[in-house]
Amino acid sequence: MSDVVEKTLTALPSLLSLDSQPGSAKLSSNSKLGNLIRGITELTSKHEEEKLIQRELLLIKEQVSSPNTTMRQMKELMVRAIYCEMLGYGVSFSYIHAIKLAQQGNVLEKRVGYLAVSLFLNESHELLLLLVNTVLKDLQSTNLIEVCMALTVVSQMFPKDMIPAILPLVEEKLNHPKEIIRRKAVLALYKFYLIAPNQVQHIHNKFRKALCDKDPGVMSASLHIYLQLIQENPEGYKDLAPSFVTILKQVVGGKLPMDFNYHSVPAPWLQIHLLRILSFLGKNDQSTSEIMYEILDESLRRAEMNHNITYAILYECVKCIYTIHPKSDLLEKAAKCIGNFVLSPKINLKYLGLKALTYVVQQDPKLALQHQMTIIECLDHPDLIIKRETLELLFRITNDQNVTVIVEKMLDFLRISEDDHTTIDLVGKCFHSVETCYNRISQTVFLNFSLRVRFDSVEEDKKLRLFAVNSYISLLQGDASKLPQRFLQVICWVLGEYSHLRDDLEPDVIVRLLAKLLDMKTSSSETKCWVLMAMTKLCPGGAALALVHNVSETYSSSLDTMLRQRAQELEILSQDSELQAKVLPRSASMEPVEVDSSLSFLDGFVSEALAAGAAPYKPPHQRQEELSRSKALNLEPYGLSLPISMSSCSITDRQSPTLLSISSGLSGDSTDFSHKGSSTVLKLDGVKRLWGRDGYLAQKEPTEEAPRIEAASPVRSADQLGNNNSQTPTPTPTPECDQEKQQLASSLFVGLASQSSICLMGKSDQPSQRFRRKTKASGSSEQITNPLVFPSDGSDNLLYKNLLDSPDLDGSPPEQTPGLDAPNGACDAEEESTDADMKEIKTPPIRDEHVTAEASPHHDPDGSKDPSLTSHLPAELSALSHSKTTTLFSKQNLDVSACHVQKEDSVVLVVFISNCSDSFLQQIRLQVDSEELEVSCVSDSPSEELKSHSVAVCQYFLTVKRPSVHFDLSATVSWQPPAGSPLTTQFSYRLPLTAFIRALRLSTEEYGAKWLAFSHDTKQNLTLIQGGRDPLAATLDVLKRKLQLHVVEVIGVEAIVACCLQQDQPCLMHCRMHAGMLSVWLRSPVPDLPDCLLYCCQRALQEL
């Protein structure tokens, strides 16, 4: 037993001095709460509930204020008041009584009193002052429980001004002999530090003492304070770095008492605290960082158990490594670790991986390149949170080359996002990206952007527009001369439309800002037009009117017609506010303007002109064509290039010519054309050169010519891209889709490194593939507590099976009913199989069968068919041990159940498909797949029919491809009900590793020879089974029973054990009793097998 446990246990008797008097009053009082709860449950409407609670509250109110109410009754009343408060009803009348209860009650009543206070009152509530005396009294109490309660409430809430009153008492408790009191005192001081840091300045050295406390709990509590202190002032605590490293070393090394373990991980919260502290200390400090490298490495290595908590630690570890002074091999390992996260099939891990990546790319943008395909997949992830996190990541790698694409992606997201906060946040990021990278931004983004801002503003609240206005005003207040013209135009438009939203800002301020733009030499006349239009919209009165007048006068004599026009408008409208309101109504700016793009209103004019002999209109491209034809050059490539580029348009599905600006090599060429963009200089130039005068040379150098054409043709280039990346880790269904992603990748990740995008992609292939393989092994086995996964059920509960046992309160959906059929956690295939009594009987080789329909002996429409299903087991299997039959789903009168049978050399999955309806089911198809298992079946039972109330049995041979803690099988069944369309359902089945483990019988000599030959190993300490005379034997016995391990020999405190995975993959285990633990060392020629097996052992021992 550990120190801490012993301490607390010995403390117990002294704490039990108070006697309890179980009384009949308790029962009745309790049933009052029970009655209330029951009453509420029976009600049907919210209104009734309200009435009931109001009645109840009146009753409580009456009783609490009655002088005859005992404290015991008061306690019960308070519990009811808490309940009512939780339902959302005001119980302010009881606040004072809660304090009274805390003051006057005995220990138990006091506890409820304190609880009520902490739930009812806010930190700033004035009644809290009344609590000070009570706390003071309890802190001095000789009853430890009272002291504990006082400290608990203090660390939850305490009036800031009253801290000095109790501070000495709390400080004193730091020296208390009981660890729990010391721990709580430390946390109370932490609380004080948070709300009033100055008050605890003088006791900093006492914190040090707490840090050195012999009890890990107290030490761990003190880390809260240190984390805060170090975060604020890392310089002041550099001397502690070695101590923190030592502590972490001890924790990671398993030196803490066992009861600090959480799922076999030693004190994870403590570890994470230390990692965070270390990252603060090591930031920008090489010498401090150097002392932590070793332990960080160790942490990365140790945290290999597949449990969420180890991933949480890994995440912190990676963050720490990237925060402190860099060390290349650690960075490499951390990067690999991030790879595991990002590529994980588990969505939570993927999320965390993206988050880690977001953090890391700020240090090392190249890391994003390795995962570009995953990132792109995440962009299309159905879960919004993943999408959002991906955008966050992209935001961090924005540079002036990819900003266009990234902002577009953000805008895409904006359109589906419904949350105001997200919208504002993202728009802010868009603005930020655009502002910092405006140099190369192409015009389209700005136009798009402005339009979208407007689009959003229709639906979203004012804030968004205000944000735009504010950020633009601040831009204009700075040096605007460097902003691109297009951007200035957008600014003008936005300010003209929306600056009225800022009530605190007079329009003339904005007009002055805009006028500044007019005076700038760099402003083009087009921009000036926009400025004038904005001024027209603002149309101020007062001081700025003179300015406006001035401006319009200046420009009304301009040479530019447009400018002159605008100036005229400004002049007229600024003088006639009525007309201005009519022409430019404010509210209309939010409505989409209807444009008659066919210009039908001009029809009359056109026909008149034609009749008068005018030449018919020719569109620009026709004119150009005619013009070029007149030069008599061979222009065939025009015809060729245009359709191809159009087709690329359809592939990339983007209409802006923006990517041209970021074109580097192929990726740029492979982009698209808008109609405006078809005038692109780039393409036509290239073609002309090739087919123009040089075209005559083409015959001389045909070989050189061809690739150049290809390079100019987007489809070909995309092909090339695809070929170069045929190894990319993403299995995409269609080549187009792939290409699209590739293109997206090259445009997103351009400029992250010096190499050209193609090189980068080629380079990134190898590492990411490696990561991927690695993750599957670990990723697949991480959902450890979940014995079975049912897609049809409405829960992602890790601790699943109990849920399945439950019918629901308010009419569960039909998919949930199978749970009813499998009582007592029958779904836990793992447990069953491990406990199952294994018989080793030689059987004839299994014959894979088609679905064979046979009449069921029981015609049981209720579906309570579990017992009968076993009778359908094929004869050659029925003698072998099999897991309990599990209902996988039940829908539309079709029930599917499965179990697995353990043969000596393999495992057979048996699936029962039963038709519970009264009609035929046709075309039943079943397909079973697994990533880690080889699934073999003769065929997939084409179009079988199933008579009513009969059962079809399918068998699948399972062999392990790759060891894992669990093997997930995913299956699809489709069938044709008598009426209606075919149905398809997916389900999954999970097998534990133990199903494949068999005893390996060998001699000690053989064991010795094999031991040295095996290369993959792992070590860990396991819990011994206590109690018996010989804990080693007891532990081995359990392992033998549950995992089929073969104990080769036991010598003193050591034992050697052997087993194998499906006959040919041995794993050897060496056990040694040491310091109350069983330290085991596993070796195997198969990678991952030792880890997985170790986990099974742990599980087996924990399950006792």
Add this chain to the structure above:
Amino acid sequence: MCRSTKYQDKLRFLLLFSRQGKLRLQKWFVPTSDRERKKVIRDMIMLVLPRQPRTCNFLQWKDLKIVYKRYASLYFCAGLEEQDNELLALEVLHRYVELLDKYFGNVCELDIIFNFEKAYFILDEFLMGGEVLETSKFAVNVSMEQADTLQEVTQHFHHSFILHSLTLCLSVPLCVF
């Protein structure tokens, strides 16, 4: 001075609610006004209940990250700051369930409904001001039991006691270890 709570796994709040959207427990670790509380509770229930199974356990809500998890008929839902480690918060929830389970023995929603004050006591031992306090499962229970041995026999609700008005579902254990 940077007084932000940036680098802490400090929870803002913890809510337990049922599949029917009934609040079972609420704990606010930072001062929150009544109105704000009601809004948060309403939003959480609306946000979390329709989530499909096997989607991410994390959500964004305003400037907070929401971490939720379903145990049988009960949802555990915590709000934390953006910078925090969501996976860790998920384990905090799990740990709390484990502690409840250890204390009540196969804890089910009914236990929490009828003994919610006990659930609060356990929470107070485990989380203080939103920070994980005790890494030792054993110690939490010991300090709970200290007080409990004083207490009259724990009200352990046998299902028959309530069955006539509440359906079975509430008595489903939240988890098994």
